[in-house]
Structures are given as structure tokens and as C-alpha cells.
Amino acid sequence: MKHNRLTRLLAVLLAAVLLAGCGKGKKTEDAEKTGDPNTLTHVWRGSALPMPEGLTISGSVQPVWDPERGVLTCAALRGEQVNDEEGYYDYDIVHATLVETSPDGVLSERPGILPDGNLTGFFRENRFFWLSQEVTENSYRVMLQSVDLDTGETTAGDDLVPLFSEPGVLYYTFAVDGDGDFWFTNGREIIAVTPAWTRRASIPVRSGEAQDILTSRDGRVWIAAAGNGRGITVSSADKETGTLRPAITNQTATRVMEGNGEWLFFFVDHEGVKGVREENGNLVMEEVVNYDNSAMDYHTITPVALFDGDVMLAVRYDPNTGFIHGIVPAEALFCTRAEDIDISRLKTITVAYTDTLSPAMTAAVNRFREEHVDFRVELEDWTDKGTPGTWGGGAARMTQDIVTGLYKPDILYSATSNTEGSDTAVYIQQAYAKGLYVDLLPYLEADGLAYDLFGSVRRTFDDGEGGIWGLASHVMIDEVFVSTPELLGPYAEKGYWNLAEFLDFIETRPEGTEAYNHLTQTTLPSFCEGAFRGFIDLETGTCSFDSPVFVRYLELLRSLPTETDYERHSPYVSLDGNELAELRFAGKLALSRTKKLVFGQTLAVHYGMKDPVLIGNPSPDERRGAGMELVLRDVCVILDTCEERDAAWALLRSLFDADSLNGAPALHSGFREAAEELYAREYVSYFDCSAPSYSHILWDDMKPTDPAALPHPGVVTRFTPEDTARMEEVFENAGSPLAERWNDAAVKIVREEISAFLGGVGTAEECAGKIQSRASIYLAEQH
Numbered sequence: 001m002k003h004n005r006l007t008r009l010l011a012v013l014l015a016a017v018l019l020a021g022c023g024k025g026k027k028t029e030d031a032e033k034t035g036d037p038n039t040l041t042h043v044w045r046g047s048a049l050p051m052p053e054g055l056t057i058s059g060s061v062q063p064v065w066d067p068e069r070g071v072l073t074c075a076a077l078r079g080e081q082v083n084d085e086e087g088y089y090d091y092d093i094v095h096a097t098l099v100e101t102s103p104d105g106v107l108s109e110r111p112g113i114l115p116d117g118n119l120t121g122f123f124r125e126n127r128f129f130w131l132s133q134e135v136t137e138n139s140y141r142v143m144l145q146s147v148d149l150d151t152g153e154t155t156a157g158d159d160l161v162p163l164f165s166e167p168g169v170l171y172y173t174f175a176v177d178g179d180g181d182f183w184f185t186n187g188r189e190i191i192a193v194t195p196a197w198t199r200r201a202s203i204p205v206r207s208g209e210a211q212d213i214l215t216s217r218d219g220r221v222w223i224a225a226a227g228n229g230r231g232i233t234v235s236s237a238d239k240e241t242g243t244l245r246p247a248i249t250n251q252t253a254t255r256v257m258e259g260n261g262e263w264l265f266f267f268v269d270h271e272g273v274k275g276v277r278e279e280n281g282n283l284v285m286e287e288v289v290n291y292d293n294s295a296m297d298y299h300t301i302t303p304v305a306l307f308d309g310d311v312m313l314a315v316r317y318d319p320n321t322g323f324i325h326g327i328v329p330a331e332a333l334f335c336t337r338a339e340d341i342d343i344s345r346l347k348t349i350t351v352a353y354t355d356t357l358s359p360a361m362t363a364a365v366n367r368f369r370e371e372h373v374d375f376r377v378e379l380e381d382w383t384d385k386g387t388p389g390t391w392g393g394g395a396a397r398m399t400q401d402i403v404t405g406l407y408k409p410d411i412l413y414s415a416t417s418n419t420e421g422s423d424t425a426v427y428i429q430q431a432y433a434k435g436l437y438v439d440l441l442p443y444l445e446a447d448g449l450a451y452d453l454f455g456s457v458r459r460t461f462d463d464g465e466g467g468i469w470g471l472a473s474h475v476m477i478d479e480v481f482v483s484t485p486e487l488l489g490p491y492a493e494k495g496y497w498n499l500a501e502f503l504d505f506i507e508t509r510p511e512g513t514e515a516y517n518h519l520t521q522t523t524l525p526s527f528c529e530g531a532f533r534g535f536i537d538l539e540t541g542t543c544s545f546d547s548p549v550f551v552r553y554l555e556l557l558r559s560l561p562t563e564t565d566y567e568r569h570s571p572y573v574s575l576d577g578n579e580l581a582e583l584r585f586a587g588k589l590a591l592s593r594t595k596k597l598v599f600g601q602t603l604a605v606h607y608g609m610k611d612p613v614l615i616g617n618p619s620p621d622e623r624r625g626a627g628m629e630l631v632l633r634d635v636c637v638i639l640d641t642c643e644e645r646d647a648a649w650a651l652l653r654s655l656f657d658a659d660s661l662n663g664a665p666a667l668h669s670g671f672r673e674a675a676e677e678l679y680a681r682e683y684v685s686y687f688d689c690s691a692p693s694y695s696h697i698l699w700d701d702m703k704p705t706d707p708a709a710l711p712h713p714g715v716v717t718r719f720t721p722e723d724t725a726r727m728e729e730v731f732e733n734a735g736s737p738l739a740e741r742w743n744d745a746a747v748k749i750v751r752e753e754i755s756a757f758l759g760g761v762g763t764a765e766e767c768a769g770k771i772q773s774r775a776s777i778y779l780a781e782q783h
Contacts (some may be wrong), residue, residue, distance in 0.1 A: 164189050175213040482612050520566045533619075
């Protein structure tokens with residue numbers, strides 16, 4: 001049985017690139033050369049280029065621009081899913097359409113002229129050229145084909161494979177030189193072939209890998225080769241001598257593009273586009289497009305071609321959209337050169353951060369740049385600004401400079417924040433602790449977002465004085481317990497429990513039933529430390545760790561196995577996921593755990609129920625959802641030294657419009673909108689983690705999966721509007737103030753004394769007494 005395992009492949013790839021490196025506000029190379037740091041050069045501006053509805057422009061077909069008519073001729077693609085006789089996904093097919101378009105509108109579309117498939121090719125003299133292959137069990141053939149764009153007549157050359165001396169699979173990149181000879185490569189050898197289909201030249205590739213063949217307007221051929229992680233080297237090809245002459249290298253280039261009348265060819269890298277031209281017999285490389293100065297995000301925008309007259313065609317991809325029926329949807333952008341920008345006349349918003357920017361933040365910054373042309377955004381990465389060799393030194397130095405007033409950025413940013421204070425950027429902690437923040441509640445109210453924002457997020461950033469000191473645009477629920485109404489008893493309806501109730505549940509399970517299969521001296525504290533706030537009164541500076549409930553907790557903790565003992569003796573260690581699921585279904589394991597809950601994921605694998613009960617860790621708070629903590633994405637604080645607060649808020653506000661690869665939108669409206677995309681999906685989940693779970697879209701007339709036909713034990717579920725409502729309630733009720741979780745000095749005292757206690761020092765009452773004494777002194781000093 002075949003299933004459509006549609007994934008967001010492109011989004012994952014883009015996420016990986018984003019984590020590897022981020023754009024930064026900086027002076028351009030030209031500004032440094034001219035000595036004018038206040039001028040941004042090589043600026044381009046783009047707008048959407050009209051395309052026929054349902055068609056996506058091909059980024060791998062070299063288009064043609066007619067400057068006199070202002071018309072672009074290009075290939076556009078549409079994907080189609082083909083199902084088998086049983087209605088299951090079988091394969092995708094891509095149809096190509098010949099399109100003539102302009103900034104003013106589409107002129108024509110001609111389906112059926114171009115061949116089907118994700119093409120690589122080019123237009124020459126009213127023909128389109130491409131390579132096709134025929135692969136059988138015993139043969140591999142590659143032919144150069146072309147189609148007359150007027151008549152639709154197709155011609156094909158002979159098999160190219162025998163013309164190569166070196167074996168290899170042909171690349172789909174090829175070119176035609178000024179003599180009309182065609183050039184091909186299989187990565188190890190480059191050949192030139194006459195129109196009569198005889199080999200004119202053979203050039204071996206001795207180092208690197210020939211990855212692209214280009215022709216400049218003067219008819220010369222250029223070979224681009226990757227160089228062992230050192231960018232791309234472009235060499236000139238001489239078919240008379242059969243040699244390559246190394247010409248120029250761009251150490252940061254990711255690909256190359258054909259030139260125009262002014263430039264022989266172009267390099268594309270993460271900073272922009274560099275043009276190469278000849279000057280006094282030497283090749284010179286100069287910047288042509290600067291992404292930062294043009295407010296272009298290189299993660300999502302890909303240049304396709306630069307034409308005469310300062311015109312560029314680019315495509316913009318949605319980083320959260322993967323392949324749909326064999327293609328990745330993209331928006332065509334028509335870009336033209338703009339005037340240099342005098343940044344001394346611009347207002348500036350500075351964003352300070354360490355480590356990385358998320359895809360959502362990168363998109364938000366670029367959207368802000370496009371919509372606020374009178375502002376520039378400086379992205380200042382402090383990761384490497386600390387003491388060399390000191391982990392987190394950049395964050396520590398930034399914090400010190402902010403607190404002492406030496407550094408005054410407008411926005412502090414952290415890509416993520418876990419429930420433990422140590423995992424939250426220290427500069428964001430101190431911005432709150434020192435009162436250096438702008439209250440965002442008035443902005444949320446003015447934009448009608450105050451109560452669209454999840455209560456969990458409002459609760460997390462509650463400053464204790466009626467204000468909201470920070471924001472996160474996307475969130476997840478951290479680890480929570482999963483159970484059933486029958487097993488949880490009264491706590492299922494309450495939706496929370498305190499430490500005493502949790503201990504009751506652990507200690508009073510029916511015979512033959514375990515509360516949790518991995519309850520050890522390590523896991524119990526991870527569940528219960530949030531409840532320790534119940535023994536601390538910050539208002540009076542007192543604590544009650546010598547209470548009977550805490551002593552009882554210590555006694556239970558010492559009775560549990562260590563991780564080593566658990567691995568050696570627990571009957572659950574040898575069980576696989578299927579066997580553990582059977583125990584849960586039989587009510588023999590009362591609690592299960594789920595990690596990083598967003599929405600759409602199925603929980604049916606825990607107890608066979610589509611809608612099991614979720615309950616947080618024990619908590620001193622008496623409200624439904626207490627003990628469920630958030631993992632935050634894109635945490636932002638506007639500092640009170642920010643002079644352009646409205647603009648800084650506009651940048652934060654745009655974060656809510658950005659898709660995230662790792663989290664649920666923090667707004668009710670965004671949550672519901674994102675959930676709409678999930679209703680057409682089917683979720684296949686297996687009990688044994690050795691069989692990976694997945695989801696796929698049920699296209700029209702596609703039959704749902706029969707659970708009995710799964711190759712491994714598992715469940716098949718659908719996500720419904722009712723599921724959205726249930727999950728929305730969870731996200732509304734979760735969370736607790738970050739400031740309370742950061743105040744963990746007393747908790748550190750607890751950890752220290754418990755470590756000695758578990759090592760055999762003293763009784764539970766004595767341990768509780770020591771904690772009470774030390775914590776009391778600390779709290780009194782702080783009060």
C-alpha cells in the first residue's frame with residue numbers, strides 16, 4: 001500500500017540553513033571602499049510578477065527578457081497527483097506551460113508546448129532546449145531535445161552517453177557557445193558537440209566537480225566547479241586545446257548565473273549577487289545586488305536571472321511550504337535597481353541577540369524593512385563578543401553593558417526559552433529584573449490583540465503590576481502527563497494537582513498498576529520542582545520546607561531506584577513500544593508523558609483514546625492547566641531606552657504574521673487559522689518508535705488508511721475543529737510567570753541538600769530541616 005508522505009522538506013532545509021548562519025546589519029563593501037559608511041549601495045526593489053493562476057514559475061529554466069516590449073518569456077509549472085486504482089497516492093507529474101508575462105499582466109500562456117517535468121533548460125532563437133533520459137535495466141541514454149515554440153515540432157539528437165570517454169551520469173546543465181556547438185558534462189569530463197552530433201572537444205575535470213556550464217554574450221564557455229568547501233571556481237573552456245584555464249574564485253558562492261551584456265557571468269552567495277567582467281585582460285568581480293541593503297532575505301529569495309537594463313527576475317519561496325504534487329510553489333518577483341540610500345537620513349531599530357535568528361524573525365525583519373522604507377534594522381549578534389573560550393560570554397557581556405547603560409539596543413531577542421531560567425537568555429532575564437522594559441499591553445490593546453493573545457503567554461510575561469514585559473510569537477507546551485478519566489479519577493475533572501495530591505496518586509495506585517513506568521530518583525524531581533514554589537513565600541521572605549508534605553516527598557524520592565538500578569532491574573526496560581502500549585491500554589500504567597506539544601499531533605498512541613486527558617506537573621497554583629509550562633519561540637523585549645517605540649512594536653507585531661517551523665501561533669486567531677490546514681491530514685502513529693509516525697494529506701477521492709492494514713501496530717486519526725477547541729483551551733490555561741521560575745536560588749539549595757540526602761546523609765526530616773534553615777536565611781536576606 002502506498003501513502004502520500006508529504007512533508008515540509010523545503011522548510012526543514014531552510015531551517016537548517018537559518019540555524020547555520022544569520023544576516024547581520026553591516027556596512028557594504030562599496031561603502032567601506034568609498035569611505036562613506038552612511039551610503040547603502042546596490043539596492044534593488046521587487047514586486048510580484050503576474051503569473052497565471054495555479055502556475056509557479058520555474059527557477060531552473062533560463063528565461064528571456066525583451067527590454068523593448070517589457071515582456072518575460074518563461075516556463076511555469078503545475079503539479080498533479082496521480083492515484084492508483086485503489087485511490088491511494090501513486091506518483092506526481094509536473095506539467096510545464098510557456099508563459100509570456102510583464103509587470104502589467106500576463107500576455108499569454110501556452111500549455112503543451114514544453115515537455116512535462118521539473119525542467120532544466122534554456123530558450124534560444126525561438127526554441128527551447130532540454131535533456132531527456134531513457135533508463136532501462138540494461139541501458140542509460142541521454143538525448144538533447146528541442147521544440148519549435150511556433151510550431152510545437154520536437155527534434156532530438158542522438159544518445160550523448162557514448163560521446164563521453166569517462167563514465168558518469170550526465171548533469172542537466174548544458175550550454176551552447178558562439179559557434180553553435182553544445183557543451184555537456186558528467187562531472188568528470190566536459191565535451192563539446194557540433195550540431196551534426198560529432199564530438200568537437202573533450203576536457204577532463206581534474207579537480208573539484210564541474211557543476212554548471214555557462215555561455216557569456218561573447219560566445220565563450222565557462223565551467224563552474226565546486227571546490228571542496230571553498231566556494232566556486234569558474235574556469236574558461238578552450239575547445240581548441242581541450243583545456244580549462246582557472247579564471248576566478250568566489251569563496252562564499254553557492255551557485256552561478258549566466259551573464260548579460262555588461263557582465264560575463266554572476267556569482268550568487270549569501271550576501272547577494274556578484275558580477276564578473278573583463279578589465280585589461282583580467283577578470284574583476286564586483287557587487288551587483290546586496291541582499292541586506294535591498295531588504296531581501298536570501299533564505300527565501302532566489303535570483304533566477306539578471307538582464308540588460310538593470311532588471312532581475314527572482315523567485316520567493318515560503319519556508320514553510322514543501323513539495324506539492326512535485327513542485328515547490330514560488331512567487332515570481334520583478335526587480336529593478338533602486339537609488340543608493342543615505343542611511344544618515346534613516347531612523348534605526350537595533351535588535352540585539354545571541355546564537356541565532358529563527359526563520360520567523362528573519363521573515364519579520366524583512367517584512368518590516370519592505371513596509372518601513374524610512375527605517376533600517378540593524379541585527380547585532382553578540383555571540384562572539386565575550387571573552388574567547390567562555391561559553392555564553394557574549395550574552396554576559398551584552399547584559400552587563402545594557403544594565404550599566406553602555407549599550408542601548410531597541411529590542412532584545414532570543415530564539416527560544418525553556419522552562420528553566422538557565423536556558424533563557426540572561427539579558428532578557430535582567431531586562432525584566434532591572435525594570436528596563438516597555439509595557440506592551442497598551443500596544444496589544446490598541447491593535448486588538450490583548451485578548452487574542454493566549455492567556456498562557458500573558459501569564460508568562462505578567463510583570464506583577466498589570467503589565468506585559470515581553471512577548472513570544474510562537475509557543476509549545478512542554479512535557480505533560482497523559483492519562484484517562486478512569487485512571488486519573490478526580491484530577492481529570494480538576495485539570496491540575498498539588499504536590500500532596502500527586503504523592504497520593506503515586507502511592508495509592510491499585511495493586512498491579514504502576515503510576516509511571518520510569519519513576520526514578522532522577523525523574524521525580526523533574527516532575528515536582530515546579531511545586532517547590534508552594535513552600536516559598538516571597539512576600540514575607542519565609543519558607544516551609546519542614547512541612548509534612550515535603551518530608552513525605554523526600555521519603556518517596558529515597559525509596560525510588562536510581563537510573564542505574566532502573567536500567568538493571570526494571571521490568572519495563574526490556575519492553576518495546578508495542579508492549580508498553582498494551583500495558584497502558586490495560587490500565588497497568590496510569591501515566592504517560594508527551595513532549596513539546598503543539599497541535600495536530602495525535603495522543604491516541606498513549607491509551608488508544610483519541611482524546612486522552614492532559615494534566616501538568618504538580619503545582620501550587622489552583623487553576624486548570626497549572627503545571628503545564630510553555631516553551632517559547634521568538635522571545636522579544638522592547639527596552640525602555642528605545643526612542644522609536646511604535647516602530648519597534650511594528651516589528652514585533654509582524655512576528656505574529658510569520659509562520660514558524662517549531663511552535664504554535666501565540667494568538668487564538670493565528671492558532672485557528674493554522675489548524676485549518678490540518679483538517680485534510682491523516683495521522684498515522686505507531687506505538688513502537690522504531691516505526692516512525694507521519695502524517696499525509698488526504699486528497700480528493702483518496703481513501704483513508706485502514707488501521708488493520710498498517711505494517712506495524714498503531715493508530716490512524718484525523719484532526720478536527722473539536723480537537724482545535726480542546727487544544728486551544730490547553731494553550732489558554734497553561735503557563736506561569738517566567739519571573740517566578742527564574743527565582744531558583746532557593747531551589748538550588750534544595751537540590752544540594754537532596755543530593756547529600758540521596759547519598760545517604762541523614763533522614764528525610766533532617767534533610768528538610770537543613771533546607772528550611774538555609775532557605776530561610778537566604779530568603780530573609782533577599783526580602
